[in-house]
Amino acid sequence: MSRIDEVFETLTYLEKEKGEGVSATDIASILETDRSNISRYLNILYRKGKLEKIDGRPVLYKSIKDNNKKIYDKNVHLVDTNNSLDKMVGSAQSLDVPIQKAKAAIMYPPKGLHTLLLGETGVGKSMFAELMYQFAIESKTISGDAPFIKFNCADYVDNPNLLNAQIFGVKKGAYTGAHKDKEGLLTQANNGFIFLDEIHRLPPQGQEMLFTYIDNGFFRPLGETEKVVYVDVRIIAATTENPNSHLLKTFTRRIPMIITLPPIRERTLYERYMLIENFIKEESRRIGKSIYINKNSIISYLLYDCPNNIGQLKSDIQLACAKAFLKYKSGDEDYIFINQGDLPNHVRKGILQINEYRDEVDELLNSTYDILKFNQYEEPPLPLNINIDDETSDFYTVIEKKFESLKKSGMNEQDINEIMNVDIESHFKKYIGYIYRRYDKSKISKVVDEEILQVVEEILLLAQKYLEKEFDEKIYFGLSLHLERSIERIKNGEKIYNPRLNFIRINYEQEFLFAMKIAKIIDNKFCIETPVDEIGYLAMFFATDSNKMDKETNTKVGIVVVMHGRSTASSMVEVANSLIGVEHAVALDMPLSMKPKIMYELTKEKVQQIDEGKGVIMLVDMGSLTTFGDMIWEETGIEVRTIERASTPIVLEVLRKAVMGYNLDEIIEVLDENSFHREDMLIDKVNKNVIITACFSGDGASKKLQSILNSTLLNKNIDIMTINIIDEEKVETRLHRLSRQYNIIAIISTVHIDIEHIPYISAIEILHGKGIEKLQQIIDEESMYLKISESLTEHLTSIDGEEITKDIKYLIHILENRLEIEVISDVKMGIILHISFLVDNILNGISPRSFENLDVYRDSYWREMNIIKESFAFIEQKYEVFLGEDELAYILKLFLLNQISV
């Protein structure tokens, strides 16, 4: 039996015995567990509609039996004010119409109506959906154990297949990665509700499937061809899209009930006040203490501009509560008291609007005192999960949370631990420093138990002796507060997790051994058993060099990410900063319309701004941005290093190192040897000839082309790959990547694709047969090139045959284009041989010959000579040779005289 069933059973048993409501304490004493846990289960049962709550002190619970005397008449229930929907703030005001509509959608015979919820971010769509579901239970239109499945379509937006699979299920092999049959959420929601948030992110295929279900009551899982699945599910979809948007029209046509939730600015002040009150009470319940707030702060909350609606209001209130809680904990205040100073800046400004709303506000708050008290701690306390600044909140929780969220993001354990390492390290430093600033010795005894303080003093004396290090007051405070929490945690049987454990054990052996010693002292004193993870944390206190810590606040290498696109850089930076838990990296977005010159000025300014004297690392994607670094370095004297083709993992790694105080060279060095050229390295150059066929879908024409080629081409050593043209990533990028891996000998496509020197053949040419000849010629040429480059490798002494063959091949391609001539492939072979031996010979000290009447030749072909000089520059540079005008004239002559006359 699960715990929750156990609680329910016990409740019904006690209920029979006592003949009245049962409190959490009653149940706790029978089950011999913590009261707060029981309260949590009771609340869940209450929310599921299995229990009734009798307000009072203590709160009593009664079971609601299916054969209860109260037989719900649906019509009666519609006007019952005691249901979940009507309990909402504003149910009689601005939510009146939405609630009426919601009820109608649920009660509509026979099975209710699918519903679309519209409204801005944070208006409470998710909550409204959940309450609709509860109402459906309360009104007995669905059974008490009916499922309510929540899904956010934005979660899988990068992977439409996965998204569709999540909702509709998938049959094994439907797409790459679908390893087994999987039931979809729609099936799991059978007989209940599914809530699809951000429905506008559902890809077209998914929309189609959803509409099939809406119209016919069945759907087909991905890859399923035979059977269809019938389910009985009510859909509640939600979106922030404008209802007039094209996208949404497809939905509004199919979904019969549309409910719009008003933004907070359209709701009455009274409603807003009720919301504020509810949120403060909720916090009070969490903390388990009353919360006081002054009138001006309430006014600010009533009047400030709150574009993200209720969600924002809630988090702005939570923030103030957390600050007040902190003051209280640190002993500055005897109560949890919110005043103007605790409010976020933008909230504080709210009071400036008072003149416009004075009458309304007066009416609302007239009867209240200058300080308002909210408490709801007779309610079971909710777990304390206030997001106070990292530095003061219980960092066990912080670490666990972070670990979970990183895990969810699909990172592997090693990467997570890497990130967490920094986190813990920087956390410790901050933590210790922070506490030192906050407390003096007289105050700490208010917060920390006397017994613990004694032990800490004892420990520090021992530490001085054993580790031969001086420990100052910072450690004293830090360790005291830390022990206070950890002992409590161990006593409660909560887990302690230290992702750094192994690192500490290896790198701080001395300190770790010492920590084991003191753990024994602690164990004896407090009758607990300190787990090894905790010993790791203790060791860190002694490993932290407090002298170094002071320097910690000093300089770091600056990081700026500059990328093309409106938000590429900022989103990368956001991810990296939030994962590392700092605000150190900065972003500069370069919209495609922006001139590089302006961008350069902006970048220069930013670099000057963030440089702390240790230099700046610029992470860029491509193009002109790659040159900025050196220019800025030259112009400003600030040492700038550029990392090209940066990706989020690279930004993350660089940021991590910078935060840890590495200097410029160390960071770059680590990157070089580190895995970051992984992509390039992983791709083993396969000496395989490949023909690419491409069309828009990657499915239609290109597949057809593939089969034509397969049946007509003689050379079976050539792979034919199909790609699509429409993809988020540009075709060019993908082809470049492929070309690093394979030898792409031709691209055949329905549209013209021009990439480097890869020959292009149009799909139509292939279908007419002419293209096949062309292709065959290319293939023959290709095998010739291969043979020649192999033999050259044998015969050349100073250069690599394969390398120079490739380079000359490319050179020929360029010259053909720029000279606007064509030469036949036999001639190309000869030219390759000629040039490669020429380069090799010059490198071996053989001097170039002179060209007869060079002056005359140069005068008559000056344009061509210039072209050839320019085109050869890269070869001269790469192989460090100087060919000279005479040799170039010979080469030009080969091209000009061999050209195919048209």
Added chain:
Amino acid sequence: MLNIMLVCSAGMSTSLLVSKMNKVAESRDLDVKVFAVAEADVKNNLDKVDIVLLGPQVRYLLPRMKEMMEPKGIPVEVVDTISYGTMNGEAVLNQALSMVKE
């Protein structure tokens, strides 16, 4: 003695091939002499030639050379690209010898 003249653009790429061909001829006990000239030097060597081979890159000389040499009974051909490209002395020698038989 059979004199085979190999013409290329600058004599850069042919010297190696020439020495290979001579070696093959020697091992087969053939009375053959292969030599390479750059395009500019062709006219100075015409009197002591029995066979003319052109490097692929000087293919443009073919019509002119044929016109000039064939009346004298001297065959002219472009070397097979693969044999040339792979510096296959034996194959090029065989090509030259087959030209005589015709």
